[in-house]
């Protein structure tokens with residue numbers, strides 16, 4: 139068993155390993171591998187935090203978990219499985235979110251290294267801030283299919299996770315989703331929005347009713363589609379509750395009445411196939427040849443495209459289940475692994491696809507699109523986790539310079555190398571609004587329209603990743619937002635200008651948990667076009683200067699961030715051949731024009 143530390147590990151790391159304390163955040167695909175590696179290489183003091191329970195879909199790659207563990211907390215089972223193999227490890231498990239205020243800066247200070255094995259930006263941003271505040275090195279990692287990345291984040295030595303703006307997540311224009319879907323994914327996004335409208339958290343951006351403001355829908359010489367036709371729904375959820383979630387009424391509303399209304403927006407259908415409204419009565423009759431098949435087989439349920447009649451059945455069943463699940467709660471959170479939630483989306487997406495003459499999909503295909511699933515590859519997770527622990531050795535051996543960012547790519551015809559590393563540590567962005575000495579951002583908002591609550595939720599929490607901000611108007615010392623419950627609630631519905639926040643105001647925004655203080659300069663901005671954002675955040679003063687040559691009337695530039703569908707990784711372009719060096723030397727071209735910045739890592 140593992141009481142000795144492998145000799146292949148650097149001598150100074152070998153010395154440090156037994157007394158080092160390590161935190162692993164996330165016990166999923168990479169986290170399980172990291173835990174196994176830590177235990178096998180002699181680490182004796184490990185803590186692990188994960189908020190989730192084990193799903194059957196985790197078992198093909200998260201090897202610390204077995205069938206009998208399904209439904210149990212990941213962190214707890216991961217600990218038990220490690221102890222079975224190596225009882226000498228002291229390992230503490232937390233079944234909890236790392237965002238909880240129980241894990242403050244002092245919690246993070248206990249560790250020599252923190253290893254991230256997460257799957258979302260919110261948690262990554264938060265751990266980034268906590269490690270900067272506690273001054274503990276963080277090894278950040280992620281995989282996406284066959285690609286992966288490991289990056290060291292160390293205060294004063296490297297860039298932080300938030301130094302560069304991340305590309306926005308791919309989204310579709312609202313009118314495509316609400317009025318003119320043309321691909322299966324549009325129907326799937328709409329179905330997820332419908333789930334949220336009926337059972338989830340209220341989000342006005344996820345309206346599912348016909349969009350009467352669609353510029354394309356406006357008739358020649360007419361400014362707006364008649365108000366009387368505009369479908370007034372004070373709250374879809376409230377209405378659904380009032381009709382006791384009657385499946386037939388809901389179906390007729392969304393798939394018959396709303397579609398008829400869309401048809402009345404004639405301009406939309408001049409060059410498109412018009413949708414065909416579908417009533418419940420018609421839908422139940424659209425039976426498919428496969429409906430008689432064994433409905434309990436996984437193949438029938440998951441891999442086959444359901445008939446419309448089957449969709450109506452599943453629609454009704456899932457609604458009744460979700461209605462029960464909602465009891466006693468304010469809202470449900472959509473989860474691809476929650477059966478009724480996934481069934482509901484499959485049924486709705488397919489009915490809508492049928493109405494718009496779009497190809498229907500199986501539950502399995504819809505799950506992969508709806509969950510943005512890029513297949514998780516066990517070997518990619520294993521390689522990345524190996525590198526994470528290798529970097530942990532180097533950090534303990536105080537060889538930080540030997541931990542440049544390293545990238546895993548799928549082996550291709552162009553190169554036999556699957557790993558490439560930056561030549562050196564990536565320096566911090568001096569304008570980073572997280573890790574620079576005096577974090578500062580310019581914020582462009584309409585002070586006469588944005589409420590204090592929106593400022594807190596949309597801007598400070600969702601965009602700037604604060605957890606519990608306190609905000610003071612600098613010049614006047616007015617408390618705008620307090621993290622103490624009840625202290626500033628009276629401000630919530632006021633617009634910013636009501637509190638004296640105007641163009642040029644400076645706000646001090648403080649997050650006690652993250653030990654983070656941000657200065658926010660307010661710039662008055664009015665959205666002109668329909669698609670103009672509600673607000674903008676500009677951290678880099680160069681972006682402000684650049685916009686002057688390209689300034690719109692409203693004073694905001696057309697700054698565009700690079701596009702990528704990938705949530706977890708930097709954009710890695712294809713491996714390219716270096717024309718200077720011939721075919722024997724092929725280099726990986728990253729997000730840089732200079733091939734000199736990276737080196738191949740032979741295996």
Ligand SMILES: Nc1ncnc2c1ncn2[C@@H]1O[C@H](COP(=O)(O)OP(=O)(O)OP(=O)(O)O)[C@@H](O)[C@H]1O
Pocket residue numbers: 163164165166167168169187188189190195196212234235236237255256257258261514
């Ligand atoms: N805020 C958080 N606090 C603690 N753990 C988190 C937090 N956010 C995400 N995690 C955990 O990070 C892990 C990421 O692992 P992974 O990417 O393999 O995801 P998964 O949920 O196991 O698999 P999949 O998403 O592919 O079904 C998950 O176990 C998840 O519960």
Ligand SMILES: [Zn+2]
Pocket residue numbers: 297298299300301302566567570571572573574
């Ligand atoms: Zn930074």
